[in-house]
Structure formats: C-alpha cells, structure tokens
Amino acid sequence: MREWLIELRKEKAYTQQKVAECANIDRAYYAQIENGTRNPSVTVAKKIAGFLKVNPSTFFVEGLSDPFELALTNSPILITHCDLHLRITWLFNPHPDFDVSTIIGKRIDEVITGEGAEKAIEVKRQVIQEACPIRKEIQYSLSEGLLTYDMFAQPIRNDHGEVVGVATVSVRMA
Known part of the structure; x- marks a missing residue:
C-alpha cells in the first residue's frame, strides 16, 4: 500500500477518478498504483506527481x-x-x-x-x-x-x- 499517496490525495480532497483523469490514465490503474499492486511508468509517475505536487521519484524510493x-x-x-x-x-x-x-x-x-x-x-x-x-x-x-x-x-x-x-x-x- 502506498499510504502516503492515499493520504496526500485525501488531504487535497481528490477522488481516485480525479487524479486518474489528470494523469490521463484509467481509474482502476490508478487504484492499483495506490494499493501497490502496480508501479507506474516514469511518465505516469511524473503526471501524477505533477498534479499532486510531489517529486516523481517518491514512487520508486521504496525499491x-x-x-x-x-x-x-x-x-x-x-x-x-x-x-x-x-x-x-x-x-x-x-x-x-x-x-x-x-x-x-x-x-x-x-x-x-x-x-x-x-x-x-x-x-x-x-x-x-x-x-x-x-x-x-x-x-x-x-x-x-x-x-x-x-x-x-x-x-x-x-x-x-x-x-x-x-x-x-x-x-x-x-
């Protein structure tokens, strides 16, 4: 689970759908990114990170x-x-x-x-x-x-x- 991502999204009062739309990805794919079953590509990580205003490398630090x-x-x-x-x-x-x-x-x-x-x-x-x-x-x-x-x-x-x-x-x- 990417708890930091879930908390950040909730603090900004965004739905998974809103983040997915802004990153031009499917909501189900975004949900998998949040729950840690899928890793985003660098391009997708940059889009999500840009929208949420975090560094894209945050998605990959765990590994x-x-x-x-x-x-x-x-x-x-x-x-x-x-x-x-x-x-x-x-x-x-x-x-x-x-x-x-x-x-x-x-x-x-x-x-x-x-x-x-x-x-x-x-x-x-x-x-x-x-x-x-x-x-x-x-x-x-x-x-x-x-x-x-x-x-x-x-x-x-x-x-x-x-x-x-x-x-x-x-x-x-x-």
Missing part, C-alpha cells in the same frame, strides 16, 4: 537498492526535497520518530513542533528568496532528546533555472 541507499540507510544523514510552499515532496532516511508515509506533502512544522522546526522553515524560505545555498546547525527535540543537525540547504531549479523548491542534507551531530 531502491543501490550503493547510495546501502551507505545512507541507518546513517545520521537525512535528505529531503520540498516545494515552494515548503511541503516535503521527497524524503530519505528520516529519524525513527517519523514515517515517510505521514510526512510527504506536509511542512516540517506540521510534523514536529518547536524552535528547530521554525528554524528549518526559516532556512528554507531564505534559500528560496535568495536562490543560494545556506548551511546552519539546527536542534530538534525528539524522542532521544535534543539532537543537533548540520543542515545544508540549496535551491532546486527547473530546466529554465527558476527556483522550484529546496533540497536539504542534514547530518546528525554526535
């Missing part, structure tokens, strides 16, 4: 098995992408307190409260406004206590060079 995933899984490194509204469109290797399926489509301050979330939002806004990278240490209050992350944030640009979001790499400090 990654390359050296980068092996090296980063369970490491102190978190990677995210977010759109211009600061909603997370892609996430890799979240802290154990969080489940990817409940974070996609949300802003960090909708998932966690506190000064750390506020600072992360501030950094991402600044990256979008100034269209340049920023590096900052941010502390979050999580189940393990107060954790410090070294966050590097940079603009995501489209083919025309326009800023369309923010990519971050955050490393948990020892």
Whole structure:
C-alpha cells in the first residue's frame, strides 16, 4: 500500500477518478498504483506527481537498492526535497520518530513542533528568496532528546533555472 499517496490525495480532497483523469490514465490503474499492486511508468509517475505536487521519484524510493541507499540507510544523514510552499515532496532516511508515509506533502512544522522546526522553515524560505545555498546547525527535540543537525540547504531549479523548491542534507551531530 502506498499510504502516503492515499493520504496526500485525501488531504487535497481528490477522488481516485480525479487524479486518474489528470494523469490521463484509467481509474482502476490508478487504484492499483495506490494499493501497490502496480508501479507506474516514469511518465505516469511524473503526471501524477505533477498534479499532486510531489517529486516523481517518491514512487520508486521504496525499491531502491543501490550503493547510495546501502551507505545512507541507518546513517545520521537525512535528505529531503520540498516545494515552494515548503511541503516535503521527497524524503530519505528520516529519524525513527517519523514515517515517510505521514510526512510527504506536509511542512516540517506540521510534523514536529518547536524552535528547530521554525528554524528549518526559516532556512528554507531564505534559500528560496535568495536562490543560494545556506548551511546552519539546527536542534530538534525528539524522542532521544535534543539532537543537533548540520543542515545544508540549496535551491532546486527547473530546466529554465527558476527556483522550484529546496533540497536539504542534514547530518546528525554526535
């Protein structure tokens, strides 16, 4: 089951039929994509992702098995992408307190409260406004206590060079 996809569709108050129409696919095919019995082609993933405003690679992250995933899984490194509204469109290797399926489509301050979330939002806004990278240490209050992350944030640009979001790499400090 692609719970993140179902939740995102419901949050946006779309029916399966509406998403399928916007992606130019059959509703039954879309239902199979949602329940995980079929994987979309790259073209279909791009259409669905464009309509729902998420990164198309989100459909394929579950099946990654390359050296980068092996090296980063369970490491102190978190990677995210977010759109211009600061909603997370892609996430890799979240802290154990969080489940990817409940974070996609949300802003960090909708998932966690506190000064750390506020600072992360501030950094991402600044990256979008100034269209340049920023590096900052941010502390979050999580189940393990107060954790410090070294966050590097940079603009995501489209083919025309326009800023369309923010990519971050955050490393948990020892």
